[in-house]
Amino acid sequence: MADPDSTMNRSDFPILDQQVHGRPLVYFDNAATSQKPQCVMDAITEAYTTWNANIHRGTHHLSQLATAKHEEARTTLAKFIGAEHSREILFTRGTTEGLNMLAFCFGEAFIHEGDEIIVSALEHHSNIVPWQMLCERKHAVLRVIPLNQDLTIDLSAFKQLLNTRTKLVSVAHVSNVLGIINPVEEIIRIAHEHGVPVCIDGAQSAPHLPVNVRTLDCDFFVCSAHKMYGPTGIGLLYGKQQWLEQLPPYQGGGEMIEHVRWSGTTYNELPYRFEAGTPDYVGSYAWGVAAQYMQDCGISSIAVHEQELTAYAEQQLSQIAGVRIYAAAQPKTGVLSFNIYDANGKLIHPFDLGALLDQQGIAVRIGHHCAEPLMDHLAIPGTVRISFALYNTREEIDLFIAALQRAIKMLA
């Protein structure tokens, strides 16, 4: 895997072996969602063909088997992110639901009029809007950490923002637009000096970097399976047990209760108190298989491979006239955003580039990447974003650069 030309593991992903518009598919939209290895698809088929049954309350064989698979997956994922207990892993529908859940539950328990929550200026909408909604509901205030010139988070401004009204900090581990790895260890340390808990949006870190929530010492962490070679529709919210124990439930229904009487309801223990209704036990099982697959590949090797691809792509891109890459700051994962300006300094619209790249079999993402405040900061309507996974290769970058040059020629 350390060899960036390696196509090791690529054959595990059958979807990649196809032509799009008569050209070999080059899939560079991995920050949006990754492709799935055969073992994950096999796990889903196996679940429905051999052990599907609703979990937890069943006494019969299949139900007990399904329950065991679901809970084993919770343990696998707890280990994957370095959690101390599997009861600190709450299954959600994804990062977005994890953040909404935290905003609701933490908000109910701890946020009052005039309290403050801090996010950064480069967040995904999922780590902005739930906090805005909470602030509106509770008459609290959302504070935003500004960025330095090089688009890194301004840590001295962050220190200035913290005060006795600050109740929570929520920041991305890795920017989904810039690929920059944010100094979250530092942010957590500074926030904790003020007694403030921190939530880390790990949607773009868990798929690409070794993550250990205990080493980070974050209080909450969220991520999505579908960006980690796993299935869609499932994610997790990690919370330190001492925090989760203080939060009220998110939704009411089956599974989350201890007893229901007309006189009132008592709630289940962790983690079930936060998991109303039938959970996605096939999804959790398949995600556990995906996590194991990543571990077998070696998460550090995946990180090195993707970072080498990014460095190569950045070097190739920088030779194209009129290119602007956002941003040069390091360290980075496998995400690169850029725009092309024509000889008159006019932006070639990323939508036009995206369409012409697609015609040549290259899948990239264009637009604001659910980070409109960051686009406003950069004063651009959007970018072209390429993002890598373990199966991408240097040859694909060469195909992409050639296709981009053809597209620019057509548009200039």
Ligand code: PLP
């Ligand atoms: N946060 C970040 C940094 C992301 O990149 C994304 C998705 O792109 C999300 C949150 C939302 O993830 P999901 O759509 O899986 O809920």
